[in-house]
Amino acid sequence: MNATADVVVIGGGIMGASAAFRLAERGLKVTLVEKTFLAGGSTGKSSAIIRQHYSNEITARMALHSLRVFQNFAEIVGGECGFTRTGFVVLASADQREGLEANVELQRGIGIDTRVLSTEELREIAPGIADPESVVAAYEPESGYADPSATVNSFGEAARRHGATILLDTEVTGVQMRGDRVTGVATSRGEIAAGAVVNAAGPWGARVARLAGVELPIQPCRVQVAFFAPPPEDRPAPVVFADFPNVTYFRPETGGLTLVGSVDPAEANHHTDPDGYNERVDFDFIADMGTRLARRFPCMERGQSRGGYAAVYDITPDWHPVIDETPPGSGFFVAAGHSGHGFKLGPAVGLMLADFVTGQKTEHFDPSLFRFSRYAEGHPVRGRYEYSIAG
Numbered sequence: 222m223n224a225t226a227d228v229v230v231i232g233g234g235i236m237g238a239s240a241a242f243r244l245a246e247r248g249l250k251v252t253l254v255e256k257t258f259l260a261g262g263s264t265g266k267s268s269a270i271i272r273q274h275y276s277n278e279i280t281a282r283m284a285l286h287s288l289r290v291f292q293n294f295a296e297i298v299g300g301e302c303g304f305t306r307t308g309f310v311v312l313a314s315a316d317q318r319e320g321l322e323a324n325v326e327l328q329r330g331i332g333i334d335t336r337v338l339s340t341e342e343l344r345e346i347a348p349g350i351a352d353p354e355s356v357v358a359a360y361e362p363e364s365g366y367a368d369p370s371a372t373v374n375s376f377g378e379a380a381r382r383h384g385a386t387i388l389l390d391t392e393v394t395g396v397q398m399r400g401d402r403v404t405g406v407a408t409s410r411g412e413i414a415a416g417a418v419v420n421a422a423g424p425w426g427a428r429v430a431r432l433a434g435v436e437l438p439i440q441p442c443r444v445q446v447a448f449f450a451p452p453p454e455d456r457p458a459p460v461v462f463a464d465f466p467n468v469t470y471f472r473p474e475t476g477g478l479t480l481v482g483s484v485d486p487a488e489a490n491h492h493t494d495p496d497g498y499n500e501r502v503d504f505d506f507i508a509d510m511g512t513r514l515a516r517r518f519p520c521m522e523r524g525q526s527r528g529g530y531a532a533v534y535d536i537t538p539d540w541h542p543v544i545d546e547t548p549p550g551s552g553f554f555v556a557a558g559h560s561g562h563g564f565k566l567g568p569a570v571g572l573m574l575a576d577f578v579t580g581q582k583t584e585h586f587d588p589s590l591f592r593f594s595r596y597a598e599g600h601p602v603r604g605r606y607e608y609s610i611a612g
């Protein structure tokens with residue numbers, strides 16, 4: 222295979238597929254190269270929670286834009302994304318009330334439907350919740366979760382409809398340069414000449430960047446998810462929760478189960494190789510998540526484990542991605558390092574990349590917040606009021 226494209230996109234997760242769609246939609250000749258299958262990386266194992274609660278305006282705007290895409294997926298992209306609206310509750314400790322209220326105000330200011338709940342309202346939305354007086358809560362009625370594999374496959378199909386080529390089981394093994402400009406890629410099936418290359422390789426993002434001589438601070442880290450079945454007579458409220466005091470998130474899962482994951486920043490220490498890690502869930506993790514879930518919904522003391530799995534986050538020093546052309550003017554673009562919260566932002570990132578590659582400005586979510594140079598400048602992304610790793 223010796224081919225040409227305007228743009229080669231490396232990686233068929235949510236970022237690569239949504240970028241391929243937006244680029245092809247603009248009439249560019251796009252080739253997406255994926256070393257396994259669509260959604261074969263982090264995306265396929267994502268909990269795929271879609272919420273708007275962010276503590277900086279640009280990320281909140283990206284989340285809102287993306288929510289509208291998930292809500293109107295068949296019209297905007299075509300196909301299915303499996304969006305399930307459940308509502309989303311964020312819980313913070315009572316001493317973080319001021320910060321939570323400020324974040325909600327910021328979000329409301331840009332049009333997000335969210336509000337701070339009274340203890341009584343929290344009890345109504347989440348009957349059976351323990352100690353509602355000990356937390357402060359905000360609620361987004363429009364949020365929920367999606368089917369990550371269906372989403373990526375639909376983006377891929379939409380890209381194909383606009384003329385994109387998608388090469389599966391094909392690994393990019395080299396990035397070719399002439400001087401400071403990319404000229405294409407070498408793959409396990411031959412070369413592709415291209416004037417622009419997008420690195421959307423998620424946990425492999427630093428490895429792929431190295432092929433172009435760029436060192437990105439993206440660390441693949443092992444994380445886990447556990448499932449629990451409720452007792453016959455009761456179950457947690459069927460809402461998505463981010464429970465920061467309890468260091469967990471949880472949501473309803475198919476089959477009446479509850480999916481539980483951790484929001485512990487220490488997960489950034491669990492460095493791993495995304496090509497060879499233990500994909501089985503640890504017994505200790507199941508026990509820990511089960512205990513924490515039962516602490517918030519005591520009915521789950523009578524719940525049962527239904528196993529789980531391990532997956533990989535691509536974590537950066539500030540838990541936000543690098544979305545940039547590195548180096549500037551090289552034609553080598555990157556959107557990686559989404560640090561465990563990228564799925565919900567995928568539609569916005571695709572648009573940002575398409576704008577970047579075609580030299581347009583993305584009006585409502587300027588990517589300069591995510592520039593690579595922020596680390597060297599000592600200006601990592603920080604929210605106004607952050608609780609743990611919510612962004």
Ligand SMILES: Cc1cc2nc3c(=O)[nH]c(=O)nc-3n(C[C@H](O)[C@H](O)[C@H](O)COP(=O)(O)OP(=O)(O)OC[C@H]3O[C@@H](n4cnc5c(N)ncnc54)[C@H](O)[C@@H]3O)c2cc1C
Nearest residue numbers: 232234236256262263264267268270393423559563564565
């Ligand atoms: C367990 C878990 C739970 C999560 N929960 C949520 C959540 O609730 N909400 C949320 O918003 N986000 C969540 N995330 C994060 C979100 O899923 C990720 O941020 C997002 O999926 C990253 O997408 P990506 O396209 O950047 O990477 P990936 O999906 O990993 O895609 C990268 C692709 O690049 C391919 N690739 C790598 N190297 C090469 C190469 N050399 N040549 C060709 N192809 C290559 C890989 O095979 C892979 O398919 C979660 C992640 C995990 C792991």
